[in-house]
Amino acid sequence: MTDTLLAIDWGSSALRGALLDPSGRVIDERAVARGMLTIQPGGFGEVFESHFGDWMDSRATRCLMAGMVGSRQGWAEAPYCPCPAGLDDIAAHLLPLTAAAGTTRRIAIVPGISCERDGVPDVMRGEEIKILGALDLLDADDATLVLPGTHSKWATVAGRRIRSFSTVMSGEFYALLRQHSILARTLPPDDGVLDGDAFDRGVGHAFAAGGLMQAAFSVRTLALFERLAPAAMPSYLSGLVIGEELRCRPLEGRREVVVIGAPVLAERFERALRQRGIGVRRFGEEAAWRGLWAVQRRVDQRKGHR
């Protein structure tokens, strides 16, 4: 019944795909730097064909896509699915592409999800698949998860559904402070390798200070009083920002956080979380493949019940 699936994670900066066998195992993978931001309106079909047309001709019978490809500026807009959202909710809100989208392939786009707090909406696209995929791999019902990045996503899952989530602009704040603030004058031109002690000190000070707007000034005063070597400052600032991110999350009583992302940043989050006495489980791109495979399985099961 279930055939080979082409799973696609098409985000702002990258286009990644994997061929998955009926058990969810990865048969083959490809990644190209053709993120949504590089594609002209109307150009998605052609880019997809040039990079994955051969697989759709011979190896996969259908394709499921997640990420910014489903945004207003993407291939076709897949309206947000409101929280709480689990695999069944996602499977019930797929957007199948039609001839109007310029393709005759069996392709469907997974919706992003939305939530609201204090009258303010929040949204994600692509991360929800990784979150649900990681949960499926963990075989867990409840979890707190983070996907670190320019705009980190923090999610709370209960009963296998994403109940709420928050976007935290920590990666962008780091870049703003690093490149455009008064601190940029003190910092060396390159970040260099991570200085673990300086990073840990930054995490610790984030919890001792009264917020990042105050804590950040310590980069300047520690430099003024020559108490921190210039080469250690980028690591210290990174610790301040990630420490602030943890400080502002309701993590009291949490024994474990699931971290999903590329190793460089995920390692820093793991280090900061462990300093705060919180255990970590980590996942990479395999979480996206698992999530898309699990959604496709739900779709197939629904069809089977009819």
Place this chain on the structure above:
Amino acid sequence: MTDTLLAIDWGSSALRGALLDPSGRVIDERAVARGMLTIQPGGFGEVFESHFGDWMDSRATRCLMAGMVGSRQGWAEAPYCPCPAGLDDIAAHLLPLTAAAGTTRRIAIVPGISCERDGVPDVMRGEEIKILGALDLLDADDATLVLPGTHSKWATVAGRRIRSFSTVMSGEFYALLRQHSILARTLPPDDGVLDGDAFDRGVGHAFAAGGLMQAAFSVRTLALFERLAPAAMPSYLSGLVIGEELRCRPLEGRREVVVIGAPVLAERFERALRQRGIGVRRFGEEAAWRGLWAVQRRVDQRKGHR
């Protein structure tokens, strides 16, 4: 005994002076855009003479200066006076200029102050005089004070001495988000006049959200869902940043905060504090004149006791 005093507030961006009679009343005032950042090393004496030499020739017998003029890059470095610091402590740490500084005038520079928390030093230069001046005008022993700005200073005073203070980079964070972040794409080119409702909403959301790095993202989502007019967004963002500044201060139980600064920003702080149920007393440049006059009086009293 006490004669006419030339009080000078020489900061990074401006040079201001006032002639004060023996009772501290302002006889005359001048301000020029010759802040420390515009002056070459060794050039302070000449700039002072060209703008205040006539007053020192005929109207004032001595001059007391506060601000960045006493920093390492200033006219002469006046070492920081450690907290707790009151008028007597400042008066005991004046730096009189000598011929080595290129002047024969009776000029002394007031020291900045320093404090330390969690192994991290903090410093101010010029604000301490305004804080102590405002206290003298209020005839108060204890207070919480803020000097809003690019780098706001928050101070706690007990027994007429500054016990501790914090630098909060809120003005700079606003500028970074306004000009260099992803939010800049959504915001209109000019800030326009303050939209009070949008500002209040920003302050409120800062307290509801989990930190500024999360709250700032609401500018983007409110725009995406068309729930906030573009013209209102700069005021909303200003409310988010000032709200975060208040949220991170230990203001519980505080009935009043003293706000010292220029009207445009001080009005916003007053508005935000009142929304949080905290009363406000406001002061402008008169706080600096009063502080310098009060220090001079201490110096004269010490001499009188000998």
